Amino acid sequence: RLGKRLRAIADLVADGARIADIGSDHAKLLIFLVETGKVSYAVAGEVARGPYEISLKNTKDIPEITVRLANGLFAIEEADVINTIVIAGMGGILISEILEARKEFTTKVKHLILQPNNEEAAVRFWLMKNGFKLVNEQILEDRGKIYEIIVAEAGDMLLNEDEMKFGIFLNKHEIFKKKWSQRLSEINYVLSVLPESQETEKQKIIAEKNQIERFIK
Ligand code: SAM
Structure with missing residues (x-):
């Protein structure tokens, strides 16, 4: 069974997509997509041998999924x-680098479904600079952590x-408000413990605080 986060990602995949999951870990997302009939061609790319081998084992009876040991998008071949x-x-940042x-x-691929654990701005910046536009975004809480999913x-x-x-x-969403209120609490805590000597760091954090307060008001 998929957790809430991976399930939300699965729901964003179009029926019949030819999909590559990069950093697929144990290939759970792709197994779910094939088993539910949503997808009939999938590549699981993993850079680490341990999860790659587990994916091979998990998918040995699922011909629709090809598992490849590779760095990032080098798991994908033109013929796929x-x-x-x-x-x-x-x-x-790692997602943008990949x-x-x-x-x-x-830049030739139709849909990108990206779920950064942090630094979402870096991902949106990369998309903007490289000929993509946002078509959907989701925010959700799963086992106490808040995640954003970006579709371009x-x-x-x-x-x-x-x-x-x-x-x-995202800005009308309850979880969105929760995310940024939590960030504000973190910032206030950091500001209360940051030594005077860290002036540059302090200015950076205050700028973020002002940006958040201006936006969520
Ligand atoms: N995508 C799954 C998910 O969302 O639940 C797994 C996330 S797991 C935290 C990150 C996975 O990405 C790890 O299995 C790691 O080995 C893999 N990974 C990290 N950098 C990678 C890269 N450059 N290319 C392929 N896989 C990578």
């Missing part, structure tokens, strides 16, 4: 005709600083 890439459960490392390929398609968009940080589809 992949139209949907999922990259989930990693930091936003997209950047095979840019000529990434080919197209142009121009995001300002706030849109980069907060997204464009």
Whole structure:
């Protein structure tokens, strides 16, 4: 059974997608998508041998899923005709680096479904700079942690600083308010313990605090 986070990602995959899940761990998402009949061609890419071997074992009776040991998007071959890439459960900077490392390929893909664990702004920035526009975003809480899922398609968009940080589809959501109130509490705590000598760090955090307060009011 999938947890709430992976289930939300599964729900965003279009019926019949040819999908690659990069950093697929034990291939749970793809197994679910094939077993529920949503997808009939899938590539699981993993850079680490341990999870790769477990994925091979988990999918040995599922011909629809090909498991490859590879760094990032190098798990995908032209002949796969992949139209949907999922990259989930990693930091936003790493996700942007993975997209950047095979840019000529990434920019031809129809749907990107990205779930950064942090630094969502870095992901939106990469998308904006590389010919993608946001078509959907979700925010959810799963086992006490809050996650954002970003869905993009080919197209142009121009995001300002706030849109980069907060997204464009999320701000009415209860969990969105919770996320940024939690961040404000964290910031206030950090400011209360930060020594005077850390002036630059302090200014950075105060700038973030002002941005959040301005936005969520
Ligand atoms: N995608 C799954 C999920 O969302 O539940 C697994 C997330 S797990 C925390 C991150 C996985 O990404 C790990 O299995 C790790 O080995 C893999 N990974 C990290 N960097 C990678 C890269 N450059 N290429 C492929 N896989 C990578």
